[in-house]
Amino acid sequence: MMTDQRRAWLRGAYLDRITEVAQHYAAAHTHFADPEWEAYIAGEFGYLSELSAEDQAYLRDQAGLEAFRRIVAALSDARETAFGKLRDDNGDVIQSDAAFRLDLGWLSLLQHAADRVRTYPEAWRARIDGAKEKFGCLVVHIVCDYAARGCRSEVERLREEVRLRSLGMCEICGESGRLRLSGYAKTVCDKHEPIMGEFRKDDGKWADPWTWNDDAGRIEQVLEKGRALISEYPAESVELLRDMDPVRRDRRSLSWIAIASSSRRRSARPRSVAASTTIHGRFPAVSRSC
Ligand SMILES: [Zn+2]
DSSP states (O other), X not given: OOOHHHHHHHHXXXXXXXXXXXXXXXXXXXXXXXXXXHHHHTTTTTTOTTSOHHHHHHHXXXXXXXXXXXXXXXXXXXXXXHHHHHHHHTTTXXXXXXXXXXXXXXXXXXXXXXXXXXXXXXXXXXXXXXXXXXXXXXXXXXXXXXXXXXXXXXXXXXXXXXXXXXXXXXXXXXXXXXEEESSSEEEEOSTTGGGGOSOOTTXXXXXXXXXXXXXXXXXXXXXXXXXXXXXXXXXXXXXXXXXXXXXXXXXXXXXXHHHHTHHHHSSSOHHHHHHHHHHHHHOOOOOSOO
């Protein structure tokens, strides 16, 4: 069993190598996917014959953390720039403080929504107030005067249209995709499927997550299970996520947990346990009104 002292020493002594490996991976990837990472890192640090296998595994884990941090930082910059531009280009129909919590593949849907809102009568005072990914679909927030004639039905129709279209479009790249379920729900294309980790048995059986609403009891059960499992996480992993505040709502951070704890869990289907745990624990209760 490795001591904290040993970990700290390893990290300090081999930091340049950890960084180099991480940098290389991060430069070539926009998202962190466990299977790709595992393939990339397998056997890395094996040439450090002065170190034990456990030491080498620790360095690989550290490199994974560093690569993940770098990818997240780059992604966060890219999002900030893109959504900033969306807000600037559509300042007449998007609030200046609108928050967007989603990947960039759905940008065109947001632009479509902005273009539509622009055609509304001024009396509706309709503005896009933000948007987020929720259970694999795009939910757009629109503020408007619902009392104005025709406003409510049109705005609700637009929100539903955008939501349904998002269920056929990869949230990452905008190509055709479908809703996929692993430890969490996300709509992605075949190419980006690997970021999801291990799929649930019912993956592919749900076209629209809104239908889950009728099964609140089952979801609460899953959440309970997730919370129980999460409490078993090593403090290190939990701390790590806490540091990454902008990422905490980002489901992909969860695939990191699998790495952080994989040295202990590698043998028995680590990914499914790790991923489903964290993600379910973090899902809010399902709700149709959002
Ligand atoms: Zn894609």
